[in-house]
Amino acid sequence: MATAPIVIPENDPKNPVPFPLPRLAGMDNVPPHVPKELIRSTGLPFSPEFNENPYEFFPRMHETLPPIYYDVGPMQNAWQLIKHEDAFFALRHGEYFSSASSTPFPRDPKDYFYFLPIEIDPPAHRKYRAIVDPLVNPQAVLKWEERIRTLSNQLIDAVIEKGECEFTEDFARPLPVCVFLDLMGLPQDMRDQFVTWVVQLLKNMDPAKMIGVMKEIGDYLNTAIAEKRRNPDEGMISRIVHAAPNGEPLSEKEIFGFVFFVFIAGIDTVYATLNNIWYWLARNPERRHEMIGDPGNINAQVEELLRVFSVTFSGRILKQDLELRGVKMKAGDRITSVLPACNYDPEVFPNPREVDFHRPRKPILAFAGGVHSCMGAHLARLEIKIGLQEWLRRIPDFQVKPGVDVKYVPSAVVGPEPLPLVW
């Protein structure tokens, strides 16, 4: 029997509505067009098996799984892409792969908004990127260099004499929060409050509770937006509030969804990455010394660490039927690019498990790709670089606190915590 074709609606930023298709989950909800032999349950990213050792799990996927398979899980069923080439294809072909409904954060259906620009497909998304790109392009972020260095040193000052710290709370989390507050034009005395919100929002698996936290964050951001409307400044909120692409100011919902998304995108990803890197450094003294002995190679070091310690996934939904590597997928199917696995694709990065600071530079997927490439990528690279430079200069020798078994916690952003360090 023929079924009506599924039409994926274009998200209209002026009229945000909840995405009409449900998220399928579980073995009882596998569409009939999915071949049985391609069904897997990888447990990514919440299962104990995955969280046992994520950065061994990712490279092993290339040895144990077909390049494209249909992953069935308790939260969502989706095709998963683990080849570097396939993920770039998905990220670069908006005509097939829509990013509507690509973020999992629940919103009140009666007062819905889109996270911008991530949930808007090209070409409409471009107008949003054009507003903020001048604040976060590689040249623009350089103006934050000294500020990030100062912040890093203040955080180190607070713990260095103690000879130990809980790295997440004492460095990895406050650093990106402080930078975020500066970039947005928000006061530094909101630091602890923002840290609390980040933790409540991202470590909470209960959608009902998430809505409550989001409301609280949203109320504050709305106050900030109103304040910037009255008193413009150089920060990102003000720039978004006063933007008028083609002479047309953004609507309230566009402004709100844009500001909220920058908050979600720019904090947990950076701190998970820092935790991953420091956990590795703590266990690899010879590699630490290699880095310290080759300071001129810091950019390549950061890029290689980002390759092996990518933390996020990229979700899309198919707008039209597509055959890829012989796999027939249908409109309405969800697709997840397993970005950290793609960065271990041996066809692109030979001997992928080896952390090699002298690899030829190639595009990595730490910041996704295509039109929705992470807009904070250059700022993130700078935060990681300066964090490494200052920490390794002042605390060159450190290790995981003896007796502590560091664990990866189930989360959509992959990182170990807590991470107690001693020196």
Added chain:
Amino acid sequence: MPLVIYVEADGARHEVDVPLGENVMRGAVNNGVEGIVGECGGGLACATCDCYVDAAWADKVGGPSSDDERDMLESAAAEVRPTSRLSCQIAITPELDGLVVELPERQY
């Protein structure tokens, strides 16, 4: 403002005044020149902004400015030629007024 002339693979020409301090990639992206994508924003991270500097301008513009740029050109979708550059790495200076760059058929 220096003028940059972008010549698309199909021969279409775009003459764009690009502010000093900008780069050839942003001059294209900000003015609807489709032959340059520049998806990473200019961070030597995507290889989607390559171009061929017109032979007459090659000496003035110079070759790749770093090993990273040379490496990334190898990842570009189009063939690498002697005057290939990543356009995000060509800063706009007064000397480059009138610069002509040809764009490849595709960036990925």
